[in-house]
Amino acid sequence: MKTTDLRIDGDRLLARLGELAAIGATGDGGCCRLALTEEDRAGRDLVGRWMREAGLEVKVDPIGNFFGYRAGTDDTAAVMTGSHIDTVATGGRYDGCLGVLAGIETIRTLAEAGVRTRRPLVVGVFTNEEGARFAPDMLGSLAYVGDLPLEEAYGRISIDGKRLGDELARIGYRGEAPLPLYLPHAHVELHIEQGPVLDAEGGIIGSVESVQGISWQEVNIFGESNHAGTTPMRLRHDAGYCAAAIGIFLRTLARELGGNQVCTMGAVTLHPNLINVIPGRASVTIDLRNTDEAALQQAEQRFAEFLEQLARDEGVAIETRRLARFEPVVFDANVAAIIKRVATRLGHACRPMTSGAGHDAQMLARICPTAMIFVPSVKGISHNPAEHTFPAHLAAGADVLLHTLLELAA
Amino acid sequence: MKTTDLRIDGDRLLARLGELAAIGATGDGGCCRLALTEEDRAGRDLVGRWMREAGLEVKVDPIGNFFGYRAGTDDTAAVMTGSHIDTVATGGRYDGCLGVLAGIETIRTLAEAGVRTRRPLVVGVFTNEEGARFAPDMLGSLAYVGDLPLEEAYGRISIDGKRLGDELARIGYRGEAPLPLYLPHAHVELHIEQGPVLDAEGGIIGSVESVQGISWQEVNIFGESNHAGTTPMRLRHDAGYCAAAIGIFLRTLARELGGNQVCTMGAVTLHPNLINVIPGRASVTIDLRNTDEAALQQAEQRFAEFLEQLARDEGVAIETRRLARFEPVVFDANVAAIIKRVATRLGHACRPMTSGAGHDAQMLARICPTAMIFVPSVKGISHNPAEHTFPAHLAAGADVLLHTLLELAA
Numbered sequence: 001m002k003t004t005d006l007r008i009d010g011d012r013l014l015a016r017l018g019e020l021a022a023i024g025a026t027g028d029g030g031c032c033r034l035a036l037t038e039e040d041r042a043g044r045d046l047v048g049r050w051m052r053e054a055g056l057e058v059k060v061d062p063i064g065n066f067f068g069y070r071a072g073t074d075d076t077a078a079v080m081t082g083s084h085i086d087t088v089a090t091g092g093r094y095d096g097c098l099g100v101l102a103g104i105e106t107i108r109t110l111a112e113a114g115v116r117t118r119r120p121l122v123v124g125v126f127t128n129e130e131g132a133r134f135a136p137d138m139l140g141s142l143a144y145v146g147d148l149p150l151e152e153a154y155g156r157i158s159i160d161g162k163r164l165g166d167e168l169a170r171i172g173y174r175g176e177a178p179l180p181l182y183l184p185h186a187h188v189e190l191h192i193e194q195g196p197v198l199d200a201e202g203g204i205i206g207s208v209e210s211v212q213g214i215s216w217q218e219v220n221i222f223g224e225s226n227h228a229g230t231t232p233m234r235l236r237h238d239a240g241y242c243a244a245a246i247g248i249f250l251r252t253l254a255r256e257l258g259g260n261q262v263c264t265m266g267a268v269t270l271h272p273n274l275i276n277v278i279p280g281r282a283s284v285t286i287d288l289r290n291t292d293e294a295a296l297q298q299a300e301q302r303f304a305e306f307l308e309q310l311a312r313d314e315g316v317a318i319e320t321r322r323l324a325r326f327e328p329v330v331f332d333a334n335v336a337a338i339i340k341r342v343a344t345r346l347g348h349a350c351r352p353m354t355s356g357a358g359h360d361a362q363m364l365a366r367i368c369p370t371a372m373i374f375v376p377s378v379k380g381i382s383h384n385p386a387e388h389t390f391p392a393h394l395a396a397g398a399d400v401l402l403h404t405l406l407e408l409a410a
Numbered sequence: 411m412k413t414t415d416l417r418i419d420g421d422r423l424l425a426r427l428g429e430l431a432a433i434g435a436t437g438d439g440g441c442c443r444l445a446l447t448e449e450d451r452a453g454r455d456l457v458g459r460w461m462r463e464a465g466l467e468v469k470v471d472p473i474g475n476f477f478g479y480r481a482g483t484d485d486t487a488a489v490m491t492g493s494h495i496d497t498v499a500t501g502g503r504y505d506g507c508l509g510v511l512a513g514i515e516t517i518r519t520l521a522e523a524g525v526r527t528r529r530p531l532v533v534g535v536f537t538n539e540e541g542a543r544f545a546p547d548m549l550g551s552l553a554y555v556g557d558l559p560l561e562e563a564y565g566r567i568s569i570d571g572k573r574l575g576d577e578l579a580r581i582g583y584r585g586e587a588p589l590p591l592y593l594p595h596a597h598v599e600l601h602i603e604q605g606p607v608l609d610a611e612g613g614i615i616g617s618v619e620s621v622q623g624i625s626w627q628e629v630n631i632f633g634e635s636n637h638a639g640t641t642p643m644r645l646r647h648d649a650g651y652c653a654a655a656i657g658i659f660l661r662t663l664a665r666e667l668g669g670n671q672v673c674t675m676g677a678v679t680l681h682p683n684l685i686n687v688i689p690g691r692a693s694v695t696i697d698l699r700n701t702d703e704a705a706l707q708q709a710e711q712r713f714a715e716f717l718e719q720l721a722r723d724e725g726v727a728i729e730t731r732r733l734a735r736f737e738p739v740v741f742d743a744n745v746a747a748i749i750k751r752v753a754t755r756l757g758h759a760c761r762p763m764t765s766g767a768g769h770d771a772q773m774l775a776r777i778c779p780t781a782m783i784f785v786p787s788v789k790g791i792s793h794n795p796a797e798h799t800f801p802a803h804l805a806a807g808a809d810v811l812l813h814t815l816l817e818l819a820a
Contacts, residue, residue, distance in 0.1 A: 285685035384635075
């Protein structure tokens with residue numbers, strides 16, 4: 001059998017996704033394995049066992065990231081793949097887990113075919129990617145690339161009041177390996193898209209070339225609460241109206257900036273939020289994303305100008321508070337090109353994409369050439385028990401991962 | 411002293427407003443005396459004592475309304491005044507209480523001057539005007555005029571799970587008087603405006619000629635919840651955007667209908683209400699008011715058409731649920747004219763007005779000639795511990811009430 005004819009075992013991959021999903025199963029098809037809980041420990045133990053059974057040497061680093069290593073014919077920099085196995089509280093079974101288990105399946109496929117690569121291969125599992133129990137998200141990969149000091153990470157407090165360092169030790173995953181354990185030759189992460197683009201447009205494989213920059217802010221509007229029946233329209237200072245005007249402006253902003261600019265007002269809280277009272281206060285959240293940093297800054301600037309004008313027009317005070325800001329990440333063009341070439345050779349419709357969500361790969365991109373492989377999420381649903389990817393697409397993604405690793409490790 | 415020179419004692423009225431406000435005081439200048447609670451009982455007991463001290467004969471009816479009666483020289487239909495003493499949870503000290511205590515002050519003033527009127531005078535206190543503990547609001551006066559059967563009223567359940575009939579009995583205010591106890595010759599209610607018109611435009615007395623019609627509905631929008639980063643603008647079905655579009659449309663609607671049409675979106679609830687998730691569901695409340703029934707119907711019609719178009723444009727489902735609907739009430743022109751004439755004679759700037767809020771008087775208007783007297787609310791603030799009316803305005807309102815009652819009872 002030629003190496004180019006190798007395919008992973010889709011049924012085996014699917015069975016293992018199901019087996020991992022049974023740990024922390026929520027009974028509705030979903031999963032709750034918050035980082036560094038008992039469920040996370042059980043998931044880690046199972047994945048570690050599967051790594052060793054596939055012939056990988058397993059090591060745990062001080063932030064709880066763990067890695068399965070397969071030697072190459074040359075003692076040189078490894079090609080890495082991997083993702084995470086922690087979930088949000090209402091998670092699905094594919095987010096993160098696909099990338100890890102497909103990586104192990106890749107190793108099994110190579111082992112069974114007796115294929116040795118020139119470069120070593122590594123499958124990594126990163127701690128607390130979701131950020132659902134400890135802030136920030138992508139914590140393990142951020143610490144891996146040296147941008148979050150260990151002591152600072154250890155001091156992070158969970159939503160249930162526990163110190164991250166203590167929780168790592170408690171579940172037995174405060175390891176001794178150096179940080180970072182490997183400086184990879186390249187890194188590739190397979191992940192479900194978590195968005196609707198591939199599903200809506202019929203693609204099977206996304207070759208992810210970039211991650212959007214994110215600008216999050218909270219906007220607080222201070223108007224005047226008053227009786228909805230007795231206050232003439234001309235005398236109102238309606239914070240709820242201002243919130244509505246912001247919601248409408250965001251769509252205009254996205255349309256006028258064009259490109260891949262997205263704008264969302266996801267949360268609105270009015271006070272007192274009663275049918276017969278003009279809202280005196282409103283608090284809304286703003287999520288702006290763009291792959292282009294200059295365009296994202298332009299969106300922020302135009303939004304700020306809009307708020308100033310709105311405050312003047314409506315006689316209200318408006319305060320903003322920054323919640324998060326990440327610049328866009330551009331992945332390695334060469335790795336992305338290999339993914340596209342491999343997918344096309346395997347017969348899978350492939351399109352270049354941008355990731356709207358954050359992933360561990362964007363941290364790895366700081367230390368080595370990196371790109372990502374996406375497979376479709378049905379209706380784009382994710383962080384939801386209804387999260388689904390068709391088995392054929394899971395297998396297609398794993399096959400593209402296998403052959404991308406083979407090219408990079410050659 | 412001529413009868414026309416009689417004036418109430420403003421200091422005495424103010425002191426009693428303060429004494430009543432001490433029952434259920436919230437410590438921030440406000441009051442919480444929800445209907446048929448222990449605080450309401452204590453307030454009722456105090457007001458009943460003050461009625462008896464003023465020489466009034468006190469009777470309680472089966473819905474807990476209670477009345478102080480002062481005989482006239484003729485045994486004929488009485489002239490009634492009154493209001494309510496229950497409050498919302500974050501109430502002020504004037505809403506309702508002013509009308510009741512000014513009524514008693516009026517009686518004291520007449521008694522001290524030895525003035526007997528031809529017709530009897532009655533001061534009434536109506537149960538559960540606010541609707542904050544039991545639905546509907548204006549419950550006691552609605553039952554009084556025969557439009558809410560007693561057994562139906564008794565079965566109403568409070569926000570804390572108690573039956574109205576049981577609560578009436580528990581606090582000792584399930585009385586034996588006939589319902590209605592009196593068929594008044596006329597009814598006049600003094601009340602704070604609860605809106606900003608008098609305060610903003612410099613009037614002291616409002617001669618209230620009508621009450622706005624009210625149309626309340628809840629609008630539920632069913633879109634599609636999705637990732638705010640990964641879902642392109644063109645693929646969204648954003649229930650939060652639809653809520654915003656409704657908020658903007660309401661202002662357009664009010665402007666285009668003109669007149670005294672007011673439109674308010676007071677409450678907005680998004681789901682899941684997270685910064686990085688496109689809202690999949692939104693529930694908003696709509697409050698439309700107009701003094702003209704035909705115009706109010708037109709507003710409802712145009713709003714319904716807007717929702718249909720919005721649902722088509724955004725690919726969402728929209729359901730509406732009616733919460734309340736009251737036609738406008740036109741008060742008796744003759745009673746309103748007396749109020750205006752009296753106010754002018756006493757030297758108080760007076761303007762004809764519409765009430766945007768509901769009041770017990772609109773129920774009494776179903777059975778006898780009725781109008782209302784308004785005094786200014788500073789900044790229109792009401793249902794709020796900051797509710798305030800200047801002492802001189804409280805006294806002016808009570809003087810206008812006194813002389814209006816004198817004219818009607820002559």
